[in-house]
Amino acid sequence: MKNDFNTISLRLKLLLFLLLFAFISDTILMLLSFNDYHFIFDTSGWNTPILINIIFVILIFFITRKKIIWLPAVLLFFWLIANHFGFVIMDWHYTEVVSPKGTETLIIKYRQATLGESHYWYEFYQKSYSILMKKHIYDDMGFIIYNDHLNARQALGIDHANWLNEEEVIFESAIGKKKIILY
Template identity: 30%
Template sequence: MDTKRVLLLLCGMDLLLVVMHLGGYFFLFLKPTGYIIPLAVNFLVLTVLAYRSTRFRKRWTIAGMTVILPLLLVHSFMVLLWDYSYTKIDSPWNKQSVVIEYRHFSLGETTYQYNFYKTRFGLVGKLLDDQSIKMVIQGTEHPGLDAEGILGMESAEWITENTIRFPAWQGMKEVHLGDSELGIIGESESIRSEEEIITEIEAFMEKTKKRENGYTIHINGNQLVIRYDEAADESWIEVTSEGDKGPIPQQQCSRIVPDEERGYYMLEECTHRWEYPLFPLSSE
């Protein structure tokens, strides 16, 4: 293979990585080391070409080496400084997965940073840049958990095909994968926006006060139905899910109330326990 073809292949690889990066896509196997491997490949290829090329081409390859080497050293230092760890959680519905990139650092207080990538086959991931989670914990408040425990990774629960819920130390956190931008995840039903779901919940709360028997909504895999017994003059909310796989077990609850302190709409006075978080008040 001649020098020109090698350079074209090298430029093609670099261009692909740049375009993917700008679009928020990444080869997941490169994430632990960042771009150290591609930069090292560039440097090694240019080193070989410098010894095999004519004087004119050698000048250009050496110039490229002098640019890449500092980038390689600086980037290697940054990767070492970031010290990210990675965990993949597979969805029970299909081959879709979420990859969690996380780290923590302390400056009088401990900051935990979590980034999420959606992927189906584990090769290419799309950064969910609007779903990142950061939790800051004061030294006096620290519960003695590691980064996995702070987010509650071991107890993570897929509540829909596109939503995973974490019982984090600072309250439940949800990550919404949304419609696939990878073009590889086919969805059978449309994804409602947060505003639409909140509007449905608010309307349901009003219908509950009016005891409108049979009024139904679906939230995070659970079906909520208003029931009213006219003879007993009693009403309740019937909670069910297909195959009893929803995040809230099948039971009856009395009402939905917004809890500003927790940041959730809560189902209260339920059969199995007093309350269940239903949906965040907002994503902010």
Template identity: 30%
Template sequence: MTKAKWLLIFLFVMDLGLTSMHLSGYFFLFLKPTGYLIPLVINIIVLFFVNKKLWVGLGLIVGIPALFIHGFMVLFMDYDYTKIDSPSHKQSLVIEYRHVTLGETTYFYHFYKTRFGVIGRLLDNQSVEFMVRGPEYPVEEGAEAALGAHNPTWVSKDIVRFNSWKGAKDVYLASSSSSVSTKEIENFILKANSNSDGEAITIDGNDFITRYDKKTGQRWIDVVSAGDEGLIPRQQCSRIVRNEERGYYMLEECTHQWEYKLYPLTDGQ
């Protein structure tokens, strides 16, 4: 097999791999700051060596404008990156962020789960965007400070909580951690309020079970988890309520403390 064919095979495998990764939400993290600029340059160089006469003209006509357009897009988006390691150092969360100031400042955040810091998976439907006015928050503090990225809390091995300027934000690194929907929680609340007994729902490693005593007319919710490894200690609580101001479903009037943040009011936020 000639060198040209080997180069074309290499190019095909590289492009196919990058395309497949992109479609499945995976990315080489070291490519994120410049997008696909490096693979694009590699394509032009390889094709040039395969057939110089054909690709010199094509490279000038197509490749160079594509590089300029791509470079402009990367410059316009202007994302920065920071990485947060879990306490066990078994996985990390990479935050892609930027801000735009037009009278008000809008902050944008995307999150990627990574184990070794090379390949990251985009956490779908967990991106954050919020706008603040200049007097409300000092822009010079930066996007990381606005999110609370300097002091995150690993509430479990798969959940990171940020105390952002706009309130608490939980990021779920495992799909199983966020498998419950707000609709399911609302249905569970309705059942609990209708004095159902034995209805159950699992949220972030904890099982919540409705209880009702007909003799006393009392109702409550049992909180349990396998091996007592859930986010909330084993105990009994009175109810789950929506707290619009805090943006969370709250577990209230519990044995160990008055309330716990249970789950964001909006799925994936």
């Protein structure tokens, strides 16, 4: 009987630890998101928290040995995979533009859709720390060009970025100059 009490106590402690850890990690991820920070591998900003929470839920199911609750976790997991494939179809590309001295890195997320005219979309991120990047919300841009056969890199002029200093870069895009000031 004493052995059962210790096992339950250990499970309860582990469960409380996981719940506390999940709460702390969700709080940190929300604070990062509120300040427009994203993981380099997840620019959508919400795939990582969902994946972390699915892992916590699965661990909690293992600890509590509840089998009926597996269905929501499995559905969430497959929803995340299906949603990821939706973003693959949208065909976003990423490139890095490094400052002359190598102290700053601008990450550009871009895509193009062409059907008679070409639509171009660009999002700009500044690399921060090792796995985080800060989104430049007000610098996002999109434009349409008619009867031109430029790819998205050429339309923005990514390959010919002009660094004024370590914090300022100018792109000679097809519709004019685009200046990005890093924080």
